[in-house]
Amino acid sequence: MKKAVSVMVLVAVAALTIFCFGSVASAGEEIKMVGVITKIDIAGKDAKTATATLKDNKTEQLVVITVEDDLTLDKFKDHRIVEGDEIRCKYEVIDGKNVSKLFRKTAGC
Amino acid sequence: MKMTKAIAAALGLALTATTVLAAGVHPGKESIEKSGYKGPETCEECHPGSAKGFLDTVHWKHASKVTNVEGIDAKVEYGMKNRIYVMCNGNDIVNNLKEIPKSPVTGKSKFSGCNTCHPGNHLSDVGSTGAAAEAAVDCLVCHSTDYDFRQRKPFKNEKGEVVMGQDRSTKAALAIGKPTVKNCMVCHEAAGGGVIVKRGFSFTKDTDAHAAKGMVCVDCHKAKDHKMPTGHDPNNWANDGVFVSCADTSCHGVKPHKDADLNRHCAKIACQTCHIPRTGGAFAKDFTVWEQTPDKFYEPTTLKKEANETTPVYAWYNGTVKNTPHFIGPKGSKKDGKSKITPFKIFQGKAYYNKQTGELLSMDFAQPMSDGDTRAGVLSAAKTLGLKNPEKIAKEAVPGWQTIYFGSNHLVTKTKALYCANCHAPNGVLNFKDLGYSDKEIVKLTSPELFMEKLAQKQKEEW
Numbered sequence: 113m114k115k116a117v118s119v120m121v122l123v124a125v126a127a128l129t130i131f132c133f134g135s136v137a138s139a140g141e142e143i144k145m146v147g148v149i150t151k152i153d154i155a156g157k158d159a160k161t162a163t164a165t166l167k168d169n170k171t172e173q174l175v176v177i178t179v180e181d182d183l184t185l186d187k188f189k190d191h192r193i194v195e196g197d198e199i200r201c202k203y204e205v206i207d208g209k210n211v212s213k214l215f216r217k218t219a220g221c
Numbered sequence: 222m223k224m225t226k227a228i229a230a231a232l233g234l235a236l237t238a239t240t241v242l243a244a245g246v247h248p249g250k251e252s253i254e255k256s257g258y259k260g261p262e263t264c265e266e267c268h269p270g271s272a273k274g275f276l277d278t279v280h281w282k283h284a285s286k287v288t289n290v291e292g293i294d295a296k297v298e299y300g301m302k303n304r305i306y307v308m309c310n311g312n313d314i315v316n317n318l319k320e321i322p323k324s325p326v327t328g329k330s331k332f333s334g335c336n337t338c339h340p341g342n343h344l345s346d347v348g349s350t351g352a353a354a355e356a357a358v359d360c361l362v363c364h365s366t367d368y369d370f371r372q373r374k375p376f377k378n379e380k381g382e383v384v385m386g387q388d389r390s391t392k393a394a395l396a397i398g399k400p401t402v403k404n405c406m407v408c409h410e411a412a413g414g415g416v417i418v419k420r421g422f423s424f425t426k427d428t429d430a431h432a433a434k435g436m437v438c439v440d441c442h443k444a445k446d447h448k449m450p451t452g453h454d455p456n457n458w459a460n461d462g463v464f465v466s467c468a469d470t471s472c473h474g475v476k477p478h479k480d481a482d483l484n485r486h487c488a489k490i491a492c493q494t495c496h497i498p499r500t501g502g503a504f505a506k507d508f509t510v511w512e513q514t515p516d517k518f519y520e521p522t523t524l525k526k527e528a529n530e531t532t533p534v535y536a537w538y539n540g541t542v543k544n545t546p547h548f549i550g551p552k553g554s555k556k557d558g559k560s561k562i563t564p565f566k567i568f569q570g571k572a573y574y575n576k577q578t579g580e581l582l583s584m585d586f587a588q589p590m591s592d593g594d595t596r597a598g599v600l601s602a603a604k605t606l607g608l609k610n611p612e613k614i615a616k617e618a619v620p621g622w623q624t625i626y627f628g629s630n631h632l633v634t635k636t637k638a639l640y641c642a643n644c645h646a647p648n649g650v651l652n653f654k655d656l657g658y659s660d661k662e663i664v665k666l667t668s669p670e671l672f673m674e675k676l677a678q679k680q681k682e683e684w
Contacts, residue, residue, distance in 0.1 A: 146515050169515035183425065186403065191371040198516055218514065219415035 142202045142213055145175065149195050154188045162188050164215075166199055177203055179212045193217060247397040258394035261358050271447070272355040278447045278461055280340060281358070282348045283313055285459040290542040291552075300459030301335060302347050305583040306549060307570025307623040308413050308456070310508040310521075311335060312583060313347045315602035318375055318383055321587040326517040332375040332383065333590055338408040343375070343385040359387045363404045367396035370407075405438040413503060414523070420566065420627055421501020423528035430496075430633045441465055441472070454628030455542040455551050455565075467492040482641075482675070491561040493629055494535060495639040498650070500566040500629045501528040508572040508584060509620045511593045519593040533564035533629050535651055546574060546581045550626035555657040562656065565626040573599050573618035582618055641672035 147166035154162035162179045179185060187193040193215075202214040249267050256263065261272035279285050284300035293299060302313045318334025336347050345357035361368055365388070372388040402424055413419025426433040431441070442449050448461035468475045468487070476484040477492075486495075503525040511519035537553035537560035553560030573582045573595070585601035588594050596615050603611035644651050645667060653663045665671075 148516075190367075190403075191369055192407075194371060198514075216416045217411075219411055 142204055143210075144200075144202050145170070146198065146200050146218065147175065148198050149193070150174065152188055152193075152195060154185070157189060159185060159189075161185075164188075164199075164212075166201060169198075175210060177201060177212050177215070178209045179215055181212070181215075184212065184215045245398060249397065250395055253391065253394050253397075258361075258389060258391045260356055260389060261360055262356065263394065264360055272358050272360075275340075275358050275447050276350055276354055279449065279459045280447065281354075283336075283339065283459065284348065285461065287458045287460075289453065289540055290458055290544050292544045298459075301338075304458070305581050306456070306625060307506065307508065307572045307581070308419060308503075308568060308625060309335065310570065310572045310584045311586060311602065313339075315583050315585045315605050316587075317346075318343055318385065319587060320377075320383065321518075322591040324517050324591050329517075330591075331518065333586055334375075337375065337385060338412070339385070341385065342387060343383055361388060361393045361397075362407055363400045364398065365393040365396045366398060366401060366403075368393050368404075373407075400437070400439050402432070402437050414520070417501060417528055418503045418523070418525060420629075420631075421526065421528040421531065422631060423501075424631060428528055428632055430635050452628060452630055453538075453540045454630065455538075455626050456549055456628065458542075467496075489561060491538070491563040493633075494562050494564050496633050496635070497564055497629050497631070498533070498634065498637055498639055498643075499529040499632060500531045500533050500564070500627075501526050501632075502531070502566065502568075502627075504531060504566070504568055506568075506570045508570065509595050511589050511595060513593065518590050520590070529632060531566055532650070534567050534626075535562050535564055535656065536626070537561070537656065538563040538565075546579055547622065548624050550624065562651065564629045566629055568625045568627055569622055570625070571620055571622050573615075574621045575614055576617040576619050577614075581623060582614070641676060645669075645671050 145166065145168050147168045149164050150167050151165040152162065153164075160180065162185055164177050164179060166175050166177055167173070168175055179188070184193070193199075198218045200214070200216050200218050201212060203210045203212050205211075249264070252266070253263060265272060275281055279300060282298065282300070283302040284298035286295065286297075287293060287299045288295065290299075304312055313334075313336040316333070316335045318332060318336050320330045321333050323330045336343065339347050340359040340362050341347070341349065341354070342357045342359070345354040349357075359373075362373065369388045369390065372386045372390075375383055375385050378384050406424070409422060410416050411418070412422075417423060423429070424432045424438070442451070442465060444450070445463075448463050450463040450465035451457065451460050452464060452466060465472075467473055468477075473492075475487055477487075478484050483495075503523050505524040507522040510522055512522050513519050536551050537555055537557075538551035539553035539557055539560040541552045543550055543552050551563065551565065572584065574580065575582055582599050583602045583606070584595065584598040585605065586598060588597040588601060596618065599618050600611055600615035603614050608614055639650065643649060646669075647667045649667065653666055654660075658666060
């Protein structure tokens with residue numbers, strides 16, 4: 113009986129490890145979302161990083177996105193992108209942060 | 222004592238002068254700081270005539286006479302102001318900036334109109350003239366590096382008129398200079414209905430060899446009196462009568478390579494063919510069926526790709542344009558002695574055609590944007606344009622497709638430029654048969670005989 117339990121624990125540990133590996137592997141995956149900006153945090157004109165909080169249109173969840181590319185940072189600085197804008201975003205989870213790979217205003221014709 | 226003071230003063234002056242020049246500070250800065258910015262009149266003090274001159278450019282008129290397109294009236298000016306095509310199935314006239322009807326779902330409205338991409342204030346609109354128009358030009362949208370874009374959006378004034386806002390702060394006017402990439406991209410980046418829609422136009426160090434060298438738009442599009450040189454994109458007709466080409470002697474000339482083989486090809490092959498091997502942006506849109514977006518408004522169904530994801534098509538182009546209700550694209554042939562093999566992005570759009578005349582109709586986006594009713598958009602546009610029996614036209618309108626060839630003139634690469642085998646291998650990028658080569662010629666053009674020795678040599682050098 114004892115043995116069986118320990119085997120089960122082992123299996124569980126193995127499963128966990130596999131699961132962890134799985135999620136590590138998927139860290140490289142891009143997640144897509146469309147949402148409205150509820151908040152932009154950027155520290156001054158020379159900031160090299162900023163965060164934008166998006167309200168996911170599908171789930172209504174708030175997602176905090178880290179933005180590091182110069183073009184988008186510049187659009188935060190001169191307010192070409194502002195709170196209330198709807199954004200099409202692709203991000204990757206890196207070290208627990210949702211790092212933006214694409215951050216574009218949705219715009220109709 | 223007096224002497225030293227004078228010397229110190231002179232030195233000081235010289236110092237300020239050099240720092241001013243070195244930092245590229247605008248010589249008018251001090252004066253603007255003192256008197257504040259009141260619009261173009263402030264600039265006119267030292268740059269007389271610039272506002273009036275601006276009114277006579279494509280950027281103000283959204284139109285010009287067009288000489289290289291078939292089937293149009295040589296006396297009429299064409300451009301975004303009045304053309305009808307299927308990248309955006311309207312124009313400044315039928316899609317004049319306005320508040321759209323409230324969404325039946327959310328009860329919300331929004332401003333929409335093509336003429337938002339115009340440096341006026343909408344009260345002085347596309348093509349307007351006179352003193353009010355001169356005073357309305359937004360000089361800073363192209364010349365300031367400290368523009369607050371929260372100001373540049375439509376609003377209703379106390380009279381209920383829709384006004385396009387501008388940043389007219391003295392702060393913005395203190396940061397004057399030659400236009401940066403960003404200044405131009407205010408409008409160019411989102412042409413066609415969003416970023417990377419019309420052309421996959423990205424101008425960054427990763428996507429363009431010239432951007433990587435720190436060049437900006439106006440290093441090539443060098444404007445004099447605000448007349449901006451352009452090229453011969455079959456789809457972009459309006460021009461200021463001045464042109465720019467890669468092969469201009471002030472740029473690269475017609476023999477830019479050390480390799481004589483490459484230079485020889487320039488007689489028949491446009492520079493862009495080898496140096497812009499990819500394009501991007503939207504490749505199909507449906508204006509007859511709009512999709513609901515998450516904010517419950519609607520937009521035309523659009524299929525798109527990123528900047529460098531689309532393989533171009535290649536066609537002979539002599540700079541003149543075929544223009545029919547179902548096709549806008551290059552004219553030219555292997556034999557006419559003027560054409561070059563040129564890359565294009567093919568875009569296809571579905572929209573409504575006039576059942577009686579077969580002509581392409583245009584659409585006012587206000588109603589479809591609100592509730593997806595596209596025929597209501599056709600009706601409104603037909604009324605605005607004064608077509609006879611607009612109700613009948615809208616009801617009977619027939620959906621159909623138009624194919625458009627877009628020029629591919631940015632996204633330049635040196636390292637990924639096409640080389641011998643990219644074209645002369647049997648699976649090369651050119652379809653020699655479609656380009657008019659005979660079977661006999663094709664056998665020759667797809668034989669390693671043409672490049673064997675050269676590529677073998679190169680391979681040796683690389684390793």
